[in-house]
Amino acid sequence: MKFRPDLKISLVAALFTSVTFGAQEVALSGVEVTATGGAQEIDAAKVNVRNAALINDVMRDMPGVYIGGTNSLNQKIYIRGINDRGLNITIDGARQKGNAFHHAADLYIDPDIIRSVNVGLGVNSVVGTSGALGGSVAFKTADASDLLEDGEVFGGKIKSGYASNNKEWQESLTLYAKAFESLELLGYVGHRGYGRGESGKGEKLGGNNADNTNYLFKVGYNIADYSKITFSAERMQMKGDFPLRAEWGTTDDSSLVDTKYWRDTYTANFNLNPNDYVDLDLNAYHTKHEAKSSVNAGVKTYGAKAINKTKFETGYIGHTLVYGTEIYQSKSYNKNDTSNTPDDKATSLSVFLEDQLRTGGFTLTPGIRYDNYKLNTMGGTQGIAGRADYHGTSGLQL
Template identity: 50%
Template structure:
């Protein structure tokens, strides 16, 4: 937390202004001072680096982002590499996304299908907001948050509808010159009975190999397809139930080691990488004393290595979490109390055969209180976590 007091600088500017007036009208000094001098209070400029960075929909839309790196490019300590969706990776203070807790609408994204592949598949056009917390400063971040956490939130119909509007649509086309990419997307959203909102979105993005600074080909030659379907029902003033299903797919000609930049010769192959995420969410928010969020989800990441062999590497994650937040004050202290329970199970597979399956069960409880006094915030927290790994279904020497 940094504070700067600018009162001295303002007084200096006003004094210079008064001196200039005195030189131009020396015959009536007292009148000049009375008519031009004003007394201002202290102006405080505050920079707060202790809270998570939030990227809102305005910033996302104005950047015309095609990859996640276009969204994160000005967040300190965060870097996203990759020239296409097949190899984009998030790094936070040098820690890769396999050491970060990444969620989409509360659904945990576990998906290490191949070490040269991306672990995250998401279309920036569908993002409403992103909350980035750099560093493991909070016990709420969840399992795997060694370097921090990234929470994506996708758009809802209620975010797009204006006051008194019941239906709307959004059509978008785009073109990128370096890789001759063309994108087309359509979104339809509406509200019925003042309590039911629905959204349907579809996008296609086709592109070829781009050209790097030294004139060599880079990226991939592919077609990205994704869709999002969401529905929400509000009832009894403070209750809401939401359902969503999302599919994201990259398909085309890509290098085996996609993150190696322009090393393409002899490594190109037709492959496909896809993600499916389904969520159900219940929220209850009667006041600042209680904001309850219950989420259940299923996510599958799957990579098809070659269309000729049709070998599939995949990770399925099922989980749920109950989280609550309470805001209150005790004397001069302002409290933000967070508490809840998390559980998920991840299982990998290699088809056909599936000879070396692994399974992880993880559950945890946490409680944290961010106590604020003036410009100082202290956040004590406790988290209990149990992590169980079962390899080879309990068989074999490993």
């Protein structure tokens, strides 16, 4: 379609007349822009509407964050191009140091139990992102108090779903209750069974005969109105026929390997927050990752952490002091090693102090951290034994 010249002139003249003679001054309200120091968070409301089957479904729209993989064994998190080997990843405060097999991912978590995800981009903090190249990812699982409405004391949720591409069936049951005004209980069991899916080109993806189960039990007790103690026990287990090198994938069913991966995590958390000067979090945990296929290896991690936050103001500057200490130990083992080689072991102890300064819409986070890291490695049957002992202070962080 073409406009006639006289019609084009008429339209321009009408537009000019409307702008010139019909314009009125309009006072617009102010626009406020806020930032949180590079952190991004997905809350429970967003998680609930995603109907997620994999972590990729939960975090798919976070800038700078990419989740790779086509099955539950190789869901690797990348932050600005750095994968989970260079990130600090925690579940309810428990570090995930699960490099059981270098071709598989370290993170195994059921999206159905996630309450929130907090991602710290970069290494601008000596608290959460120190020791990592790309940042941190902190997962929190749901409590009974997150699911119960005001006045409710008992509830449950039954969920089922089906995906046609890989013929996946998903079923889960969640029960939660509150008793004596202070005691909270939550129990969850979830299952996913699926076969091989297809890409847009018709190529086979993922694993076959998959049988994934997740169990979570949590008990919490509220002490007064400003303190809570929580215990949790969880197992995430995946079985099926998967590619040996999970991140490579394969279109040949005959090359799939009977595989079993699982994660056991036990946590104890205590929070005390009576005023702006005391916001104390104590956390102790044990996590075990194990793989059983052509490799038969695992990683055990024990740790504890104490962090307090103190808020105050000096003039126009708001301060949040964050200070504490953390200790953890990771041991890796290989059950296929018949030479009785001792387990590799790494121990880390740290003390840190950070001040989050806020003024005029700007935030600075100067901090200092001391780390003592020891590594004893025997290298397995083909490696080289060695020891490393590092201790030092991290400089000012902004």
